[in-house]
Amino acid sequence: MVIDPARIDKRNRRRRGVFSVIGLTIAVMLGTLAVFTGSVAAQDTTAASAQAVAATPVLKIDTGDTAWVLTSTALVLAMTMPGLALFYGGLVRGKNVLGTIMQSLAILCMVSLLWILVGYSLAFGPDKGGIIGGLEWIGLSGVGSDPHPVYGPTIPHQVFMLFQLMFAAITPALITGAVAERMKFSALLLFAALWSLVIYTPVAHWIWGGGWLGKMGALDFAGGAVVHISSGVSALVCAIVLGKRKGHGADYMAPHNLPFTLLGTGLLWFGWFGFNAGSALGANGLAASTFLATHAAAATGALVWMGVEWVHRGKPTVLGLASGAVAGLATVTPASGYVGPFHAIIIGVFAGVLCYFAVVWKGRMGYDDSLDVVGIHGVGGVFGVLATGVFASKAINAAGADGLLFGNAGQLGIQAIMVAAVMLFSVIGTWMILKVVDAAVGLRVAPEDESTGLDLSQHNERAYS
Amino acid sequence: MNRYFRIMTSILPVFACAILAGTTGLYAQDAGAPAPAAPIVAAPEAAAVPAAPVASKIDTGDTTWVLVSTAMVLAMTAPGLALFYGGMVRSKNALGTIMQSFVILCLISIQWVLWGYSLAFGPDKGHLIGGLEWIGLNGVGLEPNADYAATIPHQAFMIFQMMFAVITPALITGAVAERMKFSAFLVFTLLWATFIYDPLAHWVWAVGGWVRNLGALDFAGGTVVHISSGAAALACAIVLKKRLGYGREHMVPHNLPMTVLGASMLWFGWFGFNSGSAVASGALAVSAFVVTHTAAAAAALAWMIVEWMYRGKPTVLGAASGAVAGLVAITPASGFVGPMASIVIGLVAGVLCYLAVLWKSKLGYDDALDVVGIHGVGGIWGALATGLFASKAINAAGADGLFYGNPAQLGIQAMAVLVSVVFAFVGTFVILKLVDGLMGLRVSEEDERKGLDLSQHDERAYS
Numbered sequence: 009m010v011i012d013p014a015r016i017d018k019r020n021r022r023r024r025g026v027f028s029v030i031g032l033t034i035a036v037m038l039g040t041l042a043v044f045t046g047s048v049a050a051q052d053t054t055a056a057s058a059q060a061v062a063a064t065p066v067l068k069i070d071t072g073d074t075a076w077v078l079t080s081t082a083l084v085l086a087m088t089m090p091g092l093a094l095f096y097g098g099l100v101r102g103k104n105v106l107g108t109i110m111q112s113l114a115i116l117c118m119v120s121l122l123w124i125l126v127g128y129s130l131a132f133g134p135d136k137g138g139i140i141g142g143l144e145w146i147g148l149s150g151v152g153s154d155p156h157p158v159y160g161p162t163i164p165h166q167v168f169m170l171f172q173l174m175f176a177a178i179t180p181a182l183i184t185g186a187v188a189e190r191m192k193f194s195a196l197l198l199f200a201a202l203w204s205l206v207i208y209t210p211v212a213h214w215i216w217g218g219g220w221l222g223k224m225g226a227l228d229f230a231g232g233a234v235v236h237i238s239s240g241v242s243a244l245v246c247a248i249v250l251g252k253r254k255g256h257g258a259d260y261m262a263p264h265n266l267p268f269t270l271l272g273t274g275l276l277w278f279g280w281f282g283f284n285a286g287s288a289l290g291a292n293g294l295a296a297s298t299f300l301a302t303h304a305a306a307a308t309g310a311l312v313w314m315g316v317e318w319v320h321r322g323k324p325t326v327l328g329l330a331s332g333a334v335a336g337l338a339t340v341t342p343a344s345g346y347v348g349p350f351h352a353i354i355i356g357v358f359a360g361v362l363c364y365f366a367v368v369w370k371g372r373m374g375y376d377d378s379l380d381v382v383g384i385h386g387v388g389g390v391f392g393v394l395a396t397g398v399f400a401s402k403a404i405n406a407a408g409a410d411g412l413l414f415g416n417a418g419q420l421g422i423q424a425i426m427v428a429a430v431m432l433f434s435v436i437g438t439w440m441i442l443k444v445v446d447a448a449v450g451l452r453v454a455p456e457d458e459s460t461g462l463d464l465s466q467h468n469e470r471a472y473s
Numbered sequence: 474m475n476r477y478f479r480i481m482t483s484i485l486p487v488f489a490c491a492i493l494a495g496t497t498g499l500y501a502q503d504a505g506a507p508a509p510a511a512p513i514v515a516a517p518e519a520a521a522v523p524a525a526p527v528a529s530k531i532d533t534g535d536t537t538w539v540l541v542s543t544a545m546v547l548a549m550t551a552p553g554l555a556l557f558y559g560g561m562v563r564s565k566n567a568l569g570t571i572m573q574s575f576v577i578l579c580l581i582s583i584q585w586v587l588w589g590y591s592l593a594f595g596p597d598k599g600h601l602i603g604g605l606e607w608i609g610l611n612g613v614g615l616e617p618n619a620d621y622a623a624t625i626p627h628q629a630f631m632i633f634q635m636m637f638a639v640i641t642p643a644l645i646t647g648a649v650a651e652r653m654k655f656s657a658f659l660v661f662t663l664l665w666a667t668f669i670y671d672p673l674a675h676w677v678w679a680v681g682g683w684v685r686n687l688g689a690l691d692f693a694g695g696t697v698v699h700i701s702s703g704a705a706a707l708a709c710a711i712v713l714k715k716r717l718g719y720g721r722e723h724m725v726p727h728n729l730p731m732t733v734l735g736a737s738m739l740w741f742g743w744f745g746f747n748s749g750s751a752v753a754s755g756a757l758a759v760s761a762f763v764v765t766h767t768a769a770a771a772a773a774l775a776w777m778i779v780e781w782m783y784r785g786k787p788t789v790l791g792a793a794s795g796a797v798a799g800l801v802a803i804t805p806a807s808g809f810v811g812p813m814a815s816i817v818i819g820l821v822a823g824v825l826c827y828l829a830v831l832w833k834s835k836l837g838y839d840d841a842l843d844v845v846g847i848h849g850v851g852g853i854w855g856a857l858a859t860g861l862f863a864s865k866a867i868n869a870a871g872a873d874g875l876f877y878g879n880p881a882q883l884g885i886q887a888m889a890v891l892v893s894v895v896f897a898f899v900g901t902f903v904i905l906k907l908v909d910g911l912m913g914l915r916v917s918e919e920d921e922r923k924g925l926d927l928s929q930h931d932e933r934a935y936s
Contacts, residue, residue, distance in 0.1 A: 072533020072754075079541050101936070161520060162533075262936040267559055270571050274552030286566040291536035293615030296626035299540055300586075303547075303632060307582035314576070323931035324655065326568045330576055349586055349610055 028066050037314035070162035073290040077163050077171050080286025083191040084174035085277030088116050088181050095186050096126025099327075099379050102264040103461025104189045105471040111184040112361070115194075115200045115330030119177040122204055124148055127176055128169050131217050132159065132208035141213050148244045156217075160289040169284060172212075179235045181210055185242035189192030190253050192453050193466040199445045203242065205438045211238050211430055226401055226426040227408055227419070229298070230287040232342025232392040235431045240386020241431050243267075243377060249442045251453055252376035254458050266326060273330040277306055284344040294405060298344045299354035302337065305344075308356025309336020309363075316364050331384060334430040335363035338388035339395070346400035347406040355395050391426055526564045527592060532618060532624035534668070534754040539622070539629045542749025546636035549742030550643050551578050557797075558647050558736025561790075561842050562729040564925025566651045567934040573646040573658060578639050581658065581666050585611055585635040591670035594621065594634065597681025602672050612701050620680045622752035634674075641670050641698045647842030652716050654916050655929040659749065663909045669705065669900045673697050673893060689889035690863055690871055690882070693750035695805025696857040696893040703849020704897035706840060712905040713914055714841035717921050729789055736793035740769055743800045747807040760806040760867055764815035765800065768807075772799020776825025783831075791827070794847060801845035801851035808861040809871040814862035855892050860886030885934035 097105045099398065110456035119127070126146055126167060133141030145151050153164040160168040181201040214221040215228050227332070228234060253261070284302040288295035291409035313332025318324045340352055340357035366383035377383065399410035409415040445451060452458070457465035464470065503733030555574035562570045581589070587894070588608050607613050615626040623631045642662045676684040677697050684696075693698060716724070726732060747765040751758035776795025781787040801814055802822035810818070829846035840846065860883035863874035873879040908914060915921070920928035927933065 071702050072535070072537045075534060075535035076540065080538065082901065083544065098772070242731075247556075254882060259921060259934070262933065264936050266568055266934050267556065267571060267728075267931060270568075270575065271552045272557065273575075277551065277799050278544055278548045281547070285540060291533040291540065292531060293626045293628075295540060296632070297630040299543065300632050301607065303582055303635075304586055305877065307579040310575070310579040311583065314579075321931075324927070325930050326575070326926075328573045329579070332574075333579070339639070353586075367700050428804060 010144060047140055051080045062072050065229055067157060068431075069153075069164060070290070073160070073162040073292075074164065074167060076291035076295065076321060077167050077286055077289060080282030081167070081171045081174055083282025083286065084171070085279075087114075087175070087276050087283065087363045088178045089113055091272050091275035092178065092181055093364065094268045095276060095330075096188065096379055096407075097264045098265040098268025098270075098272060099185075100188050101261060101461070103463055104362060105264060105463065106469055107462025107466050108184070108188055109192070110193070110467060111191075111196055111451070112181045115181045115184070116177045116198060119204050119247070121202060122384055123169075123173045125175050127204060128172065130205065131212040131318065132169070132172065133217070135213070135218040138223060139213070140210050142215050142220075142279040162290055168289065168352045170217075171289075175231055175235060175283075176204060176208055176212070177380060179231075179239050180204055182235070182239040182381055182385055183243045183246060185251055185381040185422050186247045186377045187252075188378040189462065190250060190452050190458055193462070195449045197442060198449060199441060199451075202445070203438065206441060207238060207242065207434055208234075210313060211433065212245040214429070215426065221253060221368050221426050224422055224425070225419070226422050227346060227396050227427065228342045228393065229345035229396070229408075232339075232389050232396065233426050235390025236338045236341060236385040237427060237430045238434045239381050240384075240389050243381035244252055244375065244386060244437040245435055246384065246442065247375045247377040248447075249439065250376075253378065255453060256376045258469065263327065268325065270330055273333060277333060279339065280306070280341075288345060294345060296406060297348065301344045301351050302340055303349055304334045304349045304352040305340030305356035305359065306336040307341065308353045309333055309359040312313045312357050312360025313364050314360075320364075320368075320392045326429070331363070332360045334434065335384045337361045338385050339363075339392035341389070342392045343396040343399060346396055346405050346411075348401065348404050351399035351401075355392065355399065357410075358391055358395070359388050363393055383404065388429075393423050393427050394420065397421075478618055487692060488818075497735045502603065515777045515864065528601050530624060531626060532753070533754075535624040536626065537630055538754035539625050539633050539749055539752055542745030543633045543636055544630070544635070544744025545742040546640065546744075546749070547578070548642045549739050549746065550636070551575050553649075553738030554640065554643050554744055555735070557739060557793075558650065558732075558842055560731030560735060561647075561726040562726040563724060564934055565926055567926065568696075568932055569655070569925025569929050570646065572930060574643045576659065577643045577662055579648070580662060580857050581634055581639045581642065583661060584666055585631075585638050589638055589666060589671050590631050590634065590646055592667070593638070593674040594631075595677050595681060600681055600683035600686065601675070603675050603679055611677070614891040624753060630752060633736065633752070637694055637698060637746075638666060638670055638674070638730075641694075641702050642666055644702035644844055644848055645706045645709060647844040648709045648840045649713055650841040651917050651925065652921055653711060654810070654912070654914060655925070657908050657912050657914050660912065661904060661914075664904045664908070665705065665901065666686060668904065669701060669897055670697070671702050677889065684889050684892060686704070687885050687888065688872060688882070690809055690859050690883050691805045691856065691889065692808035692817065692859075692871075693747045693804045694890050695852050695859065697849040699801045699804060699852030700856065700890060700893040701897040703845050703847075703852050704894045705901040706844035707838070707849060708898050708901040708905060710838040710840040712909070713839075717918060719839050719879055726790065727849070733793050736796055738795055742824075743769070743804075747800075747804060751762060751808060755819050757808055758869060760811070763808050764810055767812050768803035768819035769796045769799040771819030771824035772796060772802065772826075773903060775799075775820045777823075779824050779827050783827075790847070794830070794843065795823045795827070797846050798822045798851045801848050802826075802855035802858065804852070805855045806862060809859055809863035809868050809874075811867055814858075818858045818862065821858070822851050822854055825854055846861075853894070855884065856886050860884075875899065 025054050053408045087274050093109040097109040129145035130141045133145040151165050151169050155161050156165040180203050212234050213219040215234050285295045285299040310329045310333035314329045315325045317328040336359045337355040340355050366387040367380050398412045400408050401414050402410050409419050412420045488858045551574055555571040559567050559571040591607035594609040598604050611632050613627050617623050619626040642665050676682040677691050707921050748758045749761040773792045773796040777787045777792045780791040799819040799822050802818050826847050829850040830843050861875045863871050864877050865873050872882050874881045
């Protein structure tokens, strides 16, 4: 291989640039760390006394509930890494597989840290005007092992925090499917950090942290709006702003390793039980009913996608079955704790059909949502949140609300407001963040780096030798 | 189009009838289900109500363990078994093989909710089958069912059992690998689950089932899961005949690391399978967990050593197969035997299953991925071994085996084995002939050469 010295020079310059960006990012994170270690340290040293103080409203830790939420936390971790990483990794070309896996892994690590430092406080800290959580819990100050009366009265508060951390980590990781094979790694890190703080934490606060949507009575059991709509809509913005991959529509871009993708699908399904049933925050009847609704919708979504594809295209594909399962899972997420198995199956049927056509129509819309985040998570999430407004029943979950079918048409309206609010906020916010990141470091890799592939150009590694 | 209509016209009526019946039940269940035990939701302001104590005594620890076990058994089928089998076929059939496990997971889950659970565990009818009272989960709510598991929601028990119903037909796919038509496969699976698995599960596990009434012991599915799938696999291999070029062409596994990954996930999930069958988180679960592990380890070593002596080299596929053989053999015994007995069960399983796989080629049937040798032979050995090693000291609800002074137990176990083998083999044979007449079982020669991935699914595993 002949190497042009000028090219090496250029590459070295670019590397220096990237290093400075990474250095800057690390410096910012270290700075944040330095500011907040004080509060963490304070929290550590005063933990004992804080426990004594907080012990007034006697909330008893239940070992079974704690075991369930801890296990669910680990299950949701497995969804991001290795689940989603391999799901996406198998769908790209062989030259980009490491780069794609790396995105999920790096986001998991970075968002975990951000969540502990500030994210959790912004999302779930004491409410400020229904918009955002306060900074009182920054660095987990005051977030100890005593249960919180609202966030899981029978489990340590830190367990709830950690469970929520996994949700915060997977959400930006979902978006990476839309920017696959062409985004610069440094830009991706910066984007994910900003997105997590500016988009995810407020939305989580609005719906789950005592914010305005939650107060209005919006129902989102395990993250249809917080996780799937926000990531799906942001993915659309990313795909549009980044533009198509080089050779999109012209080159052969088939998945390089579908067994990987199926392995990822299996792990996502497995982990989703923690995601949804773990959101019951206890090992009780609600957890069992959520578990069942989750599974029924996934199985139905997969079969229906396969059937529709069989009719429409002539062959049932393996990727179709896997996509249908994920569509069913994404769609039932907001409804899982409020609907019974029959309605979960109906939700799965719609998920399979709607998401299949969303993915088919993508080709006509012209944006390059490489791994179909918009079609599966966006469309599935929107339908799921609305379906919650139709099928929710107090007979399944007394703490929820009745939906349209049970005589409460107002719930559907509230759900629609939530969909609109989260969509609007995610579109505008993501667009602004992308523009900032573009100005700071540039979003896309150089055309020749894109041809070389992310593995070599961004990480200097090969997946297979 | 023609083919598609044939497929649909054969699948849809079956499903449609049952869906009509099942949904009525499901709908009643959705509309009228009692309030759950602890109304805690993610929506925080609503969750401020503390968990309301309900009359039933759901134990959170037991519920946690069964829910976790359910997720673990899901992971055994997909991705565990899917990759275990997927790695062993040629690369042109990798996706087709993985697809079979995945689609069974979807299909049987729905079948189980609509009518399977009711047939298997519903109120007994003449000791032979469950009634249709629980169709569409009608009456299967969140209150515990004391007959099956007194401390967890009934739906948790139902979905745990669902994963067993899912993995059993998925095991059979190893015998039909690389040559079965996808549409025929779907119809076969649906019929097999309904007419073989559901009755057998009723006989052995349900209150009132006649094999259970005999006193046969099957802790986690030696007869119901392994013998039934092993015997069915034999029928499949015989009826479907050999793959094109079997014995002449090179048919080595295309990706053994994938198979080892699958075997590891099977081992991981098997803790849920066996230990979760205690349907509680207590001493029995721990004991089952321990013996599951020791048997798997012993069998892997035994297989490896026998192979080393016999063939000159210890193979990775051998170690993985041995582990699975040990897991299969300990399954029926896992809740009734102690660790020393489990090591013996594992060692014998490793040797027996190795020899069974070796002798397969002399018998001339093409059990492509050794379902008969591992699940059939391992399952039979395990069911009989339960009659040897079971002890009331381990599980007071069980029985003593031959070595604890109760030779009759071995006879009962042998009876259960015979019943499962005959029922599964004959039933499978009939279903296969039926499906063959309806739509043909095998892909065309040309499609078989091309591979299932392209011919059945229009995809390639690797690009």
